[in-house]
Amino acid sequence: MYSLIAMTRRRRAASDVLAQGYVSLRRSGGKAAGTVRTCDLLQTPLEVHAPIGRRLLTTATLLYLEKNKQTLEISLRRHTMSCEDLLSVDYEVFGRVQGVFFRKFTQAEAKKLGLVGWVRNTEAGTVEGQLQGPGSKVAEMQSWLRTTGSPQSKIITAEFKNEKIIKCLEHSTFKVVRS
Incomplete structure (x- = not known):
């Protein structure tokens, strides 16, 4: 063995x-x-x-x-998932999401769920990023981005695009990108 x-x-x-x-x-x-x-x-x-x-x-x-x-x-023998379950998705969150520690809480939630990727502020006043990980965990994070966010944030909507199945994670951890 x-x-x-x-x-x-x-x-x-x-x-x-x-x-x-x-x-x-x-x-x-x-x-x-x-x-x-x-x-x-x-x-x-x-x-x-x-x-x-x-x-x-x-x-x-x-x-x-x-x-x-x-x-x-x-x-x-895979204990948690098959390779088809690995997803990548880009997101953008609209509302009061800057200056309220949204990126910090997003990073903490993503790490808690075992996801990798990144998050950053945009010049338009939104927050955007990318998530990668098991499909079920990505879905959990999408729900969190739509409804929860940081305690002081006011989320209007969250958009998700470029959802695709990937063979291998492209990131090693979840990072806050400074803009």
Whole structure:
């Protein structure tokens, strides 16, 4: 049986390592079995249970490993979603959303839901951004953007466009972009 271990050179959030980094496949005895890019391996984020020093153990367990002309074909038991469930959507929120900590609360809610992307103020007085993650979590965040926002905000409407299924997360975390 193999286990999946993400290796880092610096201390970083587990989601950053898994979204951008490489993972090492190790046998239970500790001998390395190979290294592949996270996107190629999973096409979905992993839940990380326990950071142990520089090794981040995940819930994924390798069930099948086959070399085929220098390509690793890997089947993993996925605990939360399939690769078709990974969505990306752009959004813009209208109303009283600037000067009321809307971006800060948006970032906190997105991180709580395990989403990645970005948020920024626009010159038109709105807030815009992009969300990426599991479809159910993206839908939760869309609802939050339509109805909740920050405590002092007054949301008139939220528009969502360019919703698409993606193979791999394009961002490593959820960032507030300064404009």
